[in-house]
Amino acid sequence: MTPLLEVRGLTKRFAAGGTLARGAVRTVVDAVDFQVGRAEIVALVGESGSGKSTIARLIARLDTPEAGALCLDGEDVLVREPRGASRAYRRRVQMIFQDPFGSLNPVHTLAHHLERPLELHGRASGAELRPAVHALLAQVGLSPPEEYAALYPHALSGGQRQRVAIARALAPQPELLIADEPTSMLDVSIRMGVLALLRQLRDTRGISLLLITHDLASARFLADRILVLSGGRIVEAGPTAQIVDAPQHPYTRQLLAAAPGATRTAPPATSHGD
Amino acid sequence: MRAGAALVASALGRSGPARVGAGLLFFFVLVALVGPLLVADPTEMLARPLLPPGADHWFGTTGQGQDVLAQTVVGTRMSLFVGLATGLLVTALGALVGVTAGYFGGRVDDALSLLVNVFLVLPGLPLAIVLAAWLPPGPLSIVAVLTLTGWAWTARVLRAQTLSLRHKDFVAAAVVSGEGHARIMLREILPNMTSLWVSCAVGTATYAIGASVGLEFLGLGDVSRVTWGTNLYWATNDAALLTGSWWTFVPTGLCLALVGFGLTLLNYGLDELTNPRLGVDRAWRRALKAAGRTPGDSTPYLPPAEGGR
Numbered sequence: 001m002t003p004l005l006e007v008r009g010l011t012k013r014f015a016a017g018g019t020l021a022r023g024a025v026r027t028v029v030d031a032v033d034f035q036v037g038r039a040e041i042v043a044l045v046g047e048s049g050s051g052k053s054t055i056a057r058l059i060a061r062l063d064t065p066e067a068g069a070l071c072l073d074g075e076d077v078l079v080r081e082p083r084g085a086s087r088a089y090r091r092r093v094q095m096i097f098q099d100p101f102g103s104l105n106p107v108h109t110l111a112h113h114l115e116r117p118l119e120l121h122g123r124a125s126g127a128e129l130r131p132a133v134h135a136l137l138a139q140v141g142l143s144p145p146e147e148y149a150a151l152y153p154h155a156l157s158g159g160q161r162q163r164v165a166i167a168r169a170l171a172p173q174p175e176l177l178i179a180d181e182p183t184s185m186l187d188v189s190i191r192m193g194v195l196a197l198l199r200q201l202r203d204t205r206g207i208s209l210l211l212i213t214h215d216l217a218s219a220r221f222l223a224d225r226i227l228v229l230s231g232g233r234i235v236e237a238g239p240t241a242q243i244v245d246a247p248q249h250p251y252t253r254q255l256l257a258a259a260p261g262a263t264r265t266a267p268p269a270t271s272h273g274d
Numbered sequence: 275m276r277a278g279a280a281l282v283a284s285a286l287g288r289s290g291p292a293r294v295g296a297g298l299l300f301f302f303v304l305v306a307l308v309g310p311l312l313v314a315d316p317t318e319m320l321a322r323p324l325l326p327p328g329a330d331h332w333f334g335t336t337g338q339g340q341d342v343l344a345q346t347v348v349g350t351r352m353s354l355f356v357g358l359a360t361g362l363l364v365t366a367l368g369a370l371v372g373v374t375a376g377y378f379g380g381r382v383d384d385a386l387s388l389l390v391n392v393f394l395v396l397p398g399l400p401l402a403i404v405l406a407a408w409l410p411p412g413p414l415s416i417v418a419v420l421t422l423t424g425w426a427w428t429a430r431v432l433r434a435q436t437l438s439l440r441h442k443d444f445v446a447a448a449v450v451s452g453e454g455h456a457r458i459m460l461r462e463i464l465p466n467m468t469s470l471w472v473s474c475a476v477g478t479a480t481y482a483i484g485a486s487v488g489l490e491f492l493g494l495g496d497v498s499r500v501t502w503g504t505n506l507y508w509a510t511n512d513a514a515l516l517t518g519s520w521w522t523f524v525p526t527g528l529c530l531a532l533v534g535f536g537l538t539l540l541n542y543g544l545d546e547l548t549n550p551r552l553g554v555d556r557a558w559r560r561a562l563k564a565a566g567r568t569p570g571d572s573t574p575y576l577p578p579a580e581g582g583r
Contacts, residue, residue: 097443102442102443103443103446106466
């Protein structure tokens with residue numbers, strides 16, 4: 001069976017240097033291969049600058065790679081839609097951004113944030129919009145939804161905002177969710193709530209999740225498989241238990257040593273409060 | 275537009291100067307709308323020329339024996355119309371070019387920025403004079419001339435702000451949602467710089483009223499119409515200074531100054547609203563004064579207010 005998402009030889013270069021070094025390029029993502037299966041949670045782990053957020057943007061089609069194939073259901077979308085993602089692709093692949101304070105537009109209500117994707121992807125229109133918005137808010141644990149729908153983002157905490165961002169990503173009913181460091185900007189006390197919500201989405205709706213993180217503890221809590229990224233290359237990949245308990249690559253060992261709590265056998269302390 | 279109206283309303287609620295400015299503007303808009311129905315025909319010869327202000331003709335008469343009050347009131351309509359229409363057109367054109375350039379970046383930005391820069395280096399007033407002389411005289415020509423020579427600054431300012439907004443995550447999130455470019459610019463980016471384009475519109479209107487009066491004063495408008503500019507044109511033509519008939523130009527000049535004053539006060543109010551530091555500064559100075567301190571003393575300490583906060 002073909003995997004939902006398959007990435008082959010994905011390469012992204014950026015121009016580097018100023019006027020003196022014109023023409024110099026830096027390869028940020030270097031021939032990366034991986035797959036994400038249906039209803040699978042794959043964590044992409046690496047330090048700052050390892051290229052993990054660039055990979056997220058490439059798969060979300062916010063940037064275009066220099067080389068490689070990006071296959072959804074076995075079909076290379078970069079060949080089929082070279083000039084930018086189609087709406088059909090957007091419907092199937094959605095993204096949650098790192099900074100919930102930046103990813104919601106301060107001038108619009110929460111209802112607006114959710115109505116637009118519902119309308120754009122034909123999930124609801126007209127009189128169905130309100131109940132659909134309320135259902136989404138309730139699904140991410142923001143209740144009573146009628147009250148939240150009328151609020152502006154500034155009235156919410158970071159954790160609540162991230163829940164709205166997740167609801168927005170869910171609105172088109174995607175098959176793959178890219179979560180770019182979804183908890184790194186949140187207080188430690190509310191991270192678990194957001195992570196548990198993501199896992200619940202996989203368990204109840206069969207959504208695949210590509211989790212981008214520098215935090216091995218959350219990768220370990222959530223992921224079925226872990227890919228370790230360093231300098232734009234995948235240096236180690238395998239099931240979560242294997243990576244955490246028997247790391248092979250020295251870089252992985254360094255990451256593990258640097259992460260408090262990542263190697264403990266018990267799951268990290270949980271707190272569901274926002 | 276809705277966001278702009280909300281911003282203006284909010285500025286009025288908080289800022290005293292803005293309320294004064296809005297009051298002045300409201301008065302002149304009222305004069306422009308209903309005034310012409312209440313006064314005599316401004317083009318007819320009603321009395322002896324150059325009568326000083328008196329009971330029959332409150333503001334006196336012109337060199338042609340026309341009523342100055344009537345001329346001032348009727349002139350308000352066209353001058354305000356030119357100012358507001360130019361403000362709106364310049365803002366619309368500037369937003370279209372500036373936001374498009376900033377949003378798309380790359381070659382689109384290069385091409386549009388080149389266009390903006392060309393219009394910025396063209397000397398505005400001489401070009402306006404040449405164009406106004408060449409186009410058929412009339413208020414619409416004046417609006418066209420002032421829009422053409424004035425839109426580039428607005429475009430430049432809005433482009434700069436768009437450049438900083440387009441890399442925000444909420445824009446990327448809208449792209450991922452499948453939102454189209456036009457809608458992202460109009461609904462996601464523009465409402466985030468409402469204060470900027472509203473103050474551009476108000477500033478441009480101020481400039482346009484002054485510049486239209488200037489062009490008409492030079493005789494580049496339609497001199498058969500009654501506007502503030504043509505009032506001044508005829509006053510000079512009739513040698514107002516030579517004959518000492520100050521009443522033929524002072525009312526119009528005063529109205530012009532008051533409208534400009536009102537628009538500027540409104541802009542200050544908007545500025546204070548979007549830059550709260552200005553308001554904080556003033557409140558701090560007031561608090562210092564109440565405590566008998568002068569600003570600039572070292573380490574001002576104010577005792578806590580009664581009951582504590």
